[in-house]
Amino acid sequence: MSAQEEFFKHIPKISYKPSAGPADLWCFKHYSAEEVLMGKSMEDWLRFSVCYWHSFCGTGADTFGFPTLHRPWNEGTPMEAAKKRVRAAFGVKYYTFHDRDMAPEGSTLEESNRNLDEVTDLALQLQNQTGVNVLWVTCNLFTHPRYMNGASTNPDCHVLAYAGAQVKKGLDVAKKLGAQNFVFWGGREGFHSILNTDVGAELKHMANFFKMAVKYKEKIGLNCQFLIEPKPKEPCKHQYDYDAMSVIAFLKHYGLEEHFKLNIEPNHTTLAGHSYEHDIVMASSFGMLGSVDANTGSADLGWDTDQFPMDIRNTTLVMKTIIEQGGIQPGGLNFDAKVRRESTNLEDLFIAHIGAMDAFARGLKNAVCMIQDGLLPGMVKERYTSYSHGLGHKVVLGSATLEDLEAYVKETGEPKITSGKQETFESIFNRYL
Known part of the structure; x- marks a missing residue:
């Protein structure tokens, strides 16, 4: 049974209808996958992916309230739900996931690995059937209590060892599924108090941890791009991967710049006090922009809200940078975004993705016109x-x-x-x- 038959019987096929009116939301008004712009199709410029943790694992729960989103694929035992989620996720060009999104953690590392093997066997089967691919894989090194003081920066080497074992398995899974990228997000790689923290030691440990990952990637012949995703705060008061420039400096200091690029999330960029496009532009300027977690936040709030990107100005600036660097392959635009906990209908999940894809398609077309007209680029050139x-x-x-x-x-x-x-x-x- 296909995902359409199992979970989405009432969802129509989403087609391209440029003449659609404002109330017709079940179509793309701007995104036409095969349309060629500056030598590439929209599909190649944009490379959209859907993320597991928000779209399929998300429940709408927050620190102040219980779950509000009750999805049919999250029913049953943890392993039953895991397999349902895999079937539900297949229908998009690319998808992304944490290891613990894909399969539940067991009581031991061995059990966790067996769970991951079983569910990724199903994922690989569905990939072969559908042509859907993995944009990137990452490991959840921040949720379990063992990581409350960090993973690769933990003061206890036993915890660092567990994180290494988990990443080793994650890299094996990435190779198994043909992932095009592998992301490291240091959710708890930072500190709350400088009084109990040896910053120099923690940074060195993290660098050596990354070097171990590089060696293992080469050992198993994994052909993918390593990415680091900056974030200034949350859950730590200060995180070592504060913003693009902090990460680039870290990579160059420890001689890792040849092995890593950056996965920029604009919502994280604004948390650092920068403009939406700032880290996209800075990473690209250094040849380090590898992928984008396409979302946004509310500028009047001080935390990470992971909203769907709908602002055309923002998408235009992002796509202008991506065009100027010649594309973003093997990275893409991953919708690390969640519907609001008040948006409880399954239809809301589709409308959100359709709207965000159209927003980026409009941004792409705007940026192409801007570059081809040559007016603004010419004015910048004249200034220098x-x-x-x-x-x-x-x-x-x-x-x-x-x-x-x-x-x-x-x-x-x-x-x-x-x-x-x-x-x-x-x-x-x-x-x-």
Whole structure:
């Protein structure tokens, strides 16, 4: 029995209808998978995936309230529910999961591994039948009480060892399912109090943990991209992977930059006090943008709300960066987003994904027009034109000296004040939305 027959009998096939009116939400108005833009199809530019933990494991529970979302695939024993979730999840191009989303944890590591083997056997069978693939796999190293003081940064090496054993199995599963990426999110890799924390030791332990993962990946011949996902806080007061620049500095300091890129979640970026697009742009500037957890948060709140991304300005800025770096393969746009706990109908889950996919399709089309028109890129280029010749070109090449700079100023005098024209740039940008 297919997922459509088992769980989604009343859900219609979602087709592309560019002429659809505002009330017709059971279609894509902008997302057309086969439409080619700048040499690639929309499907290749966007590479959407659905995440397990919110879409299929989510219950709507929060710290102040009980579950509100009662899904048919979460019924039965833990293993029965795990197998139902696998069947429900197959129907999208890509999916992502934590190991403990896929199969329940057992009373021992061996039992946990057996559970994971049994459920991923079913997942592999369904992948072969449907053509659905794994965008990325990750390990949950933050929920179990053993990880309350961290995983690879835990002061107890026994806990670090358990985390390593869990990651070893996760990498085996990633190879088994053909995952294109493997994500490390340091949910509790940080501290609440500096008084009981040896920061230098914890950072070194974490780096060596990553090096072990790199060696094992190479040993088993796993062909995937390693990704680190930054987040400044929650659940720790301060997390070591604070933002893109913190992670890039960490990777370069410990000689890991060749093995890792970043999986940027914009909701995490705004928690760090940055703009929505900030870490996307910064990671890309260093050649380190590997994938995006496509969600958003409420700017007036101070915590991670994981809402579906619907703001066209934000999606346009993200897609502009992705186009400028030539795409995001083997990464993608993973909807690490959950319907609100008040959105209790199963239909709400589909409407959310349709709306977010259309928002990114609109962002893609906006960004393509912006780049092809060349107006904004040309204005940016003009702003930096002094670096295209003479002394400026020497600065770019790294051959200029302080003596050269001094001589130039003595010869030419005081620099002219030039307008940054921010309002002009913003007004032109808005014309594309």
